[in-house]
Structures are given as C-alpha cells and as structure tokens.
Amino acid sequence: MDVALRNAAPLKPEIALAKAISEFESSLTKEHKASFRSLRTQALSAPPSAEDVMRFTASLNSQIQKSSATHRCFGTRFTNIMQCVQKYAALGDVVVGGSQNIIACGVWALVRLTIQVCIGFGSYLDKVSHFFMTVGQSAPRYESMALLYRRSKLLSHYMSSYFLVIVQTCHEFMLFSRKSFLGQLTASLDDSKLRDAQSRSERLGAKIKEEVSFLTTQTVESEASENNLFRALVGGAYSWETQQRKLRQRAHLLEALSSSEHETPFRQARKCGVSTVYEDEPAYLSWEQSIESTSLVLVGKLGSGKSVTMASIIDNLYLSSNDRAVPFFFCRHDNAEALTARAVIGSLGRQLIDKFFKDSLLDNVVDGVTTMFSLGDVLRLVKDTVPRDARVHFVLDGVDECQEYDAIEIIKALGEMQKFMHLSVCVSIRSGAQDHQSLFRPLLNFQTMTMPEKNPDIGKFIEKELERRIEANKLVLGQEGLIVEIRDALVKGANGMFLWVALQIDSLCDEKSDAAIRSALQDLPPDLFSTFDRILKRSRKLAHTYQTRILKTIVAAHRPLTVDEIREVISMEPGNTDWSPDMLVNDIHSVLACCGSLVTVDEENLSVYLIHQSVMQFLLEKPTAGSGRSNSESHFTMEEAQKLLGESVITYLNCSLFERQISKDVAHEVRVGELPSRVMQEALAPAGVVGQLAIRWLKSESNHQFDAKKALTEASMPSARAPFE
Numbered sequence: 131m132d133v134a135l136r137n138a139a140p141l142k143p144e145i146a147l148a149k150a151i152s153e154f155e156s157s158l159t160k161e162h163k164a165s166f167r168s169l170r171t172q173a174l175s176a177p178p179s180a181e182d183v184m185r186f187t188a189s190l191n192s193q194i195q196k197s198s199a200t201h202r203c204f205g206t207r208f209t210n211i212m213q214c215v216q217k218y219a220a221l222g223d224v225v226v227g228g229s230q231n232i233i234a235c236g237v238w239a240l241v242r243l244t245i246q247v248c249i250g251f252g253s254y255l256d257k258v259s260h261f262f263m264t265v266g267q268s269a270p271r272y273e274s275m276a277l278l279y280r281r282s283k284l285l286s287h288y289m290s291s292y293f294l295v296i297v298q299t300c301h302e303f304m305l306f307s308r309k310s311f312l313g314q315l316t317a318s319l320d321d322s323k324l325r326d327a328q329s330r331s332e333r334l335g336a337k338i339k340e341e342v343s344f345l346t347t348q349t350v351e352s353e354a355s356e357n358n359l360f361r362a363l364v365g366g367a368y369s370w371e372t373q374q375r376k377l378r379q380r381a382h383l384l385e386a387l388s389s390s391e392h393e394t395p396f397r398q399a400r401k402c403g404v405s406t407v408y409e410d411e412p413a414y415l416s417w418e419q420s421i422e423s424t425s426l427v428l429v430g431k432l433g434s435g436k437s438v439t440m441a442s443i444i445d446n447l448y449l450s451s452n453d454r455a456v457p458f459f460f461c462r463h464d465n466a467e468a469l470t471a472r473a474v475i476g477s478l479g480r481q482l483i484d485k486f487f488k489d490s491l492l493d494n495v496v497d498g499v500t501t502m503f504s505l506g507d508v509l510r511l512v513k514d515t516v517p518r519d520a521r522v523h524f525v526l527d528g529v530d531e532c533q534e535y536d537a538i539e540i541i542k543a544l545g546e547m548q549k550f551m552h553l554s555v556c557v558s559i560r561s562g563a564q565d566h567q568s569l570f571r572p573l574l575n576f577q578t579m580t581m582p583e584k585n586p587d588i589g590k591f592i593e594k595e596l597e598r599r600i601e602a603n604k605l606v607l608g609q610e611g612l613i614v615e616i617r618d619a620l621v622k623g624a625n626g627m628f629l630w631v632a633l634q635i636d637s638l639c640d641e642k643s644d645a646a647i648r649s650a651l652q653d654l655p656p657d658l659f660s661t662f663d664r665i666l667k668r669s670r671k672l673a674h675t676y677q678t679r680i681l682k683t684i685v686a687a688h689r690p691l692t693v694d695e696i697r698e699v700i701s702m703e704p705g706n707t708d709w710s711p712d713m714l715v716n717d718i719h720s721v722l723a724c725c726g727s728l729v730t731v732d733e734e735n736l737s738v739y740l741i742h743q744s745v746m747q748f749l750l751e752k753p754t755a756g757s758g759r760s761n762s763e764s765h766f767t768m769e770e771a772q773k774l775l776g777e778s779v780i781t782y783l784n785c786s787l788f789e790r791q792i793s794k795d796v797a798h799e800v801r802v803g804e805l806p807s808r809v810m811q812e813a814l815a816p817a818g819v820v821g822q823l824a825i826r827w828l829k830s831e832s833n834h835q836f837d838a839k840k841a842l843t844e845a846s847m848p849s850a851r852a853p854f855e
Contacts, residue, residue: 143290144233150297151236157304162243169239174231177220178238181448181485183212184456186242188445193249195404202598206400207259208245209393210266210734211296215241217270218289237293244300247307258303260733261324265296267734268335270342285341292334299327379492384484386503387511388476390468395460396441398732398739399527403628405439407587409446413579417556418447421521423548425573427566428558430581432744433629433658436558439581440527443556447523454521457481461528463743464690469532471539472505478524479508486515505539509546516551523554530559531743537569545572583626591628592620595635605635608644619651629742633661636727640668662728662748666764669726676700676715677724678764679774684729685746686771690737693718704777709785 141149155166190205219238221231248258270289302323408414408428417426430436437460447456459477461469468474483491491511494503503511516522524544529537547553555573559566561580570576596613599605607613616638624631634654641647655661670677679700683691691699697718702709715721722729722738730741740746752765 143287143294147290147294147297148233150294151233151240154240154297154301166239166243169242170235173219173235173238178216183209183216185448186212188448190249191445192449203400204255204259206397207263209397210269211262214266214269237297240297240300244303248303263734264328265331268332270335270338282341282345288334288338288341292331292338295327295331376492383491383494384480387480387483387508390473390477392459392477395462396444396458399437399441399460402438403591405435405442405587407582407585408439408443411579413577417554417577420554423552424554424575426556427570427578429561429566429578431561433627433742434581435628436581437527440525440558444525454523455482455485456523458525461531463531463746464739466688469536471536471543474540475505475508475543479512482512483515486517488515491515505543509543512547513550521552526557529557541570542572548574581626585626588624588628588631589621592617592631599635599639604639612644612647615651619654623654630658630661633665633727658744659748662745665726665728669724673721673724676721680722680725681749682766682771682774684738684740685749686775690739693731693736693738696738699778702778702781704781707781707784707786
C-alpha cells in the first residue's frame, strides 16, 4: 500500500488545496469550527472588500493594545496577506467558478481565523506577524487578476499552490495554539518550517508575477486585434468577453484617476505607535458624529505625533461604523509626485469611485484607453458617482508638505466637494507652517484641534518603549531604580515631542554603564535639531566616509531607494567608470548605522527613509552662529546633493563592465585558486550568496576538489522543485 501511495501521481493543486482546507476545518475545536463556517458563509454571500481588510487590521490593532503592554501595532503587518486573500475571495463565481469560489472563501475564512488566534500568542506574536508580513510581500495582489485568472490554467495552478502553502502554515499555527502554555514553551515554533514556507511562497509568488506579466502583454496584443470580438461571438463567449472588457475599462479608469500608492505611508505611520489624545476631544467627537459636511484641522509642532494620531483616527473610523467611506492620504516629503493637488484629489477620487463604482462611468473610457483626468474632471466624476446620502470621512495628513499653491488648490477642491456630498474632512498641519485660518477658510464648519504640550500618550509611550528595549536586551541597566530616573527625565524634557523621546531612548541604549546613562540624562539636547546634530556626530565614527554620501543620496532621490539601490549608489566613485563588483559595500546595514537612528529601513519594502521630514530640513539648513550646532559636513544644499547623485548615476551607466556582461546569472569557469579574489565578481546576487560559497569551500575535504562553477550556479539559483510546489 505504501508503495502504491508513493508511486501515485501528486494531487492537482486545486484538489490539494481543497483537501488542506478540509483537514484544517476538521482539526478545529467546536468553537473555532463555528467561527470558520460563519466567516466562510459571509464571504460567499457578500465577497470581502478592501474596507473589510482595513476594518479587520484595525480590530487586530485594538485587540493587541488591550491585551499586551506593547505600543506597536502588529495588526498592520497582516495587511498585505489579507489583501491577497481578499482579492482571491472576491473573484467570485463568475471568475473562478462555483466550487473554486467555495475554496477561495474558505481560504479567506481560514486565514482570518488563524490570525485572530495568533493575536493571543504573546511572545510569539512578533515572529508570527513577521512571517505573515514577509509572505505578504510576495503575495499576488494584482488588480488585473480578475481579468487574467480564467485565461490561464497555469495561473490557476500557481495560485492554488501558493494558497496551499499558506493554508498548511495556518494549520501549523492552529495546532500550536492548542498546546498548553508549558507545551508552547517546550515545543516553540519550528523556524525551519517557517523558513521553508516563506521560501516556497516567494518562489510561487515570482512564478505568478511572471505569468501575470506574460498574460498582460498578450492582453494588450489581443485588444489590438480586430477579430477578437468576432471570435468571442462565434465561440459563444460574448457575455464573458463583455465582462472582461468592462473590467479592463474600469482598471484604465481608476489608473487614470490616480497611480499614487496611498496605503504604504499609512501603514508606516500606524506601526509607529498609538494615539488616544483625540478620543475625548469635543472637536473630534462632533466632527466624527456629524451627519453633515464638517471640517477638523489638527495642528501640532514638529515631532508631536500628528501622523500617528491621523493613522489612529483612520482605524477608529473603520471600527466605529460600517456605513461610511474612509478614504485617506498621507503627504510624504520624499515623494514629490504625490505632493500636487491633482495627486491628492485624484487619490481621493479613485478611492471613492472604486467604492461606489457604476457602469455609466465607463463612458469616460474611449477605446479602452483614457488620458489622465484634470482636477475638474475628477470633481465631476466624484459628483456623478457618490450617492447623496453617503457619509465620507476623508483624512489628509501633512498638507503643509505641499507647495503653497497646491495646498490652496487641495483645500478649495475639498470645499467644493463638501457642497455636493456629505464630506467630513480631517487635515493635519504643522503649527507655524502657514496661516491655517485663511488656508482652511473654504472648508465648511471648520474647527481646530491642537496637539497638547503635555500629551498623556507620551508617558505611556515612554514606559512601553523602555519595557520593550529592556526585554530585547537593547537597554541594559546595572541598577533597576535607574529606569525611573530615565522615565522622569524623558517626560520632563519631551515638551509634547514623541520623535524627541524616541531618539533619546535610542541614544541611551548605546550607553555602556549606569554612570554614562546618568551623564546623558543630565545633558539631554533641548530640541530636535540639536538631537539630530548629536546623533550624527556620535554615529559618524562607524563609517564616516559614507555618512554624507548616504544622506545626500536619500535627500536628492526622486523616490525612496531600496537597501540594494543605496548599496550600489554609495559604492560608486563618481567619474571612475572602471568599476568592479568587489567595490560593493559588503554589509550595507552596518554602513547605514553611520547615520544613527535618523535613517530607517522599512520592514516591508526595504526602502530607506529619513525618520522624519524635519531631518531633511535640518540637513539643508545652514547652522547660524550661536545655534549650538556644528557647521559640519552633515549640512549641505539641495544642489550639492543632486550633483553627487547625478554624478554617481551617470558614472554607473557608463561603467565599462556593463559593456561586457550579458547576464549576472551565468556560471563562469573559475579556478579554485582565484576564488578568494573572484568570489565577489561572480556573485552579483545578494551578499548572502558569498557567505554560502565561503562555507561550502571551508567544509570541502580538499580545496582543490571544490567545484566552484557548480557551487556558484546552485547558490544563485532557486532549488529545483515540482512546477506547482
């Protein structure tokens, strides 16, 4: 019997996925089984929407805050994977078919239930949420999925295989959750299984991406064919072709409204912490509960936590009511294209039209293509689309990041929209940035809420952050009573600035003795700019030759650069086109440390950011006499930053190496004797490949028998597996 089972053909991915879901359901407790079936039934009757994902992650953040001492919002880490599952479940009967739709809705219910259970994992929550966040980065969340799913059996197989990995991992988590507390301590989570699941999901995600790219190209070609509709009619597929055409037109329409990514800045702000300062404010309560168009302006100084407050308000709006739309937009200083009036209002329009879509809007799409709409066109489309009785709460953070002209145009447009729909607007602005009384005059029922100097959230933030640092052994104390001194000193010096507090805690973690910590507490910098100056002075010694280059590159870049992009740029010597891979920085993270806590790497997209827009203002501001800040190389002009980045890019594009190289994945003949000096030249892939090769070489019985060509190929290519694994 065992031989027969081993020789049997593997199950098709769709069947294997259905089987895995069935096994998951049968293993549940009575209570969890009832929850699973209820969630699946809801999804079958009403496909989950993007709002359901936002509402779900908001509820997770709320549960975490109530059940743990951390101020971190782990719930936001689950956004990508939930969006992936939501899009799969929302494909519906027409796209994936009746039986497959039951499976898709089962995946939605299964993942949602598992995540809810994982919230109670305590010390394992960080590991579990990080796993789902990492897997979510490669998750297939393509808007075109509904267009392509039925066109490719291969895509269907890949999708089923991908979700099979997710379901199997969720099953492991559920079994782990049923162990006793002592059992969880002794068993722990199997890191090797998590790494394997992550690796498999990443490979399948890459295959899905390739197939979607291929099908998208074919779609463009087929749209250009005049015989396409005739073939559909002859084949009896007119209704399906019509639906596909509508889906394509809808996608074109939404893309013409806005291509700005509005969710990532929100998630980054939400992960920073929790704000409750608004909850009992009369101005906020009247704004949130109003059934008419009204406006609320949140005013606060640099580093006072405005963005975190606005992100917390969004979560609160999703949790407090299901019958309103909550579009939002966070203005980022490092994304110039998203700081125009057209970009902000276009994003608002896209979010509203996506929610209240109707087929008559497709009249604006001519021949399947449309040009970018003007600001007036966006207002017209919103007016024709949003129901008169719809309640809309729009949250706009950091309008002062925009140029004055654009800020004025944004507020005027919002005021116009308030006249023909129930639009409640919440806008944040830095105190002293502009005359907000005159700027916001076009808004209806305008009220102001000011971030308090003595913010009660700061004390909670300090206590939770100190506790987290101690538990992680980042803050090591010799005397337990010192923690009270640290807390009191930070509360006293904060002056309502969360950013100031966070940076001081980072600095205190670097001190090596209680005496050094006490000395630092006696000499805390009075403001943010003095804090920035001190951090750069102290961290410059870690890699002083790179600090200014990194800062100039980040400031001058048109968009946030990834870790790998930063690594390549700072490894260039402007003007030297005789470049080789051994000039690359080996450990980019240790080099980035030369900028201290002023530079951060996003845990999801691995992009490098300045921790706050005020850091750019500090870098570009020339210190004045008596300011207490050094006139060091850390200060520069925008022109100097752009000049350095431009020279680096031009040099990179003219490197002679690229004239010879065809593919970085080619395995060349390498003599073992040359390996120490050639290993970096052969491994243009991530630095981890170099480590793998070095270990293989050391472990070989004889260096002269080490097959370098084979090792290079194996280390740089994914392991061979079944096509749908």
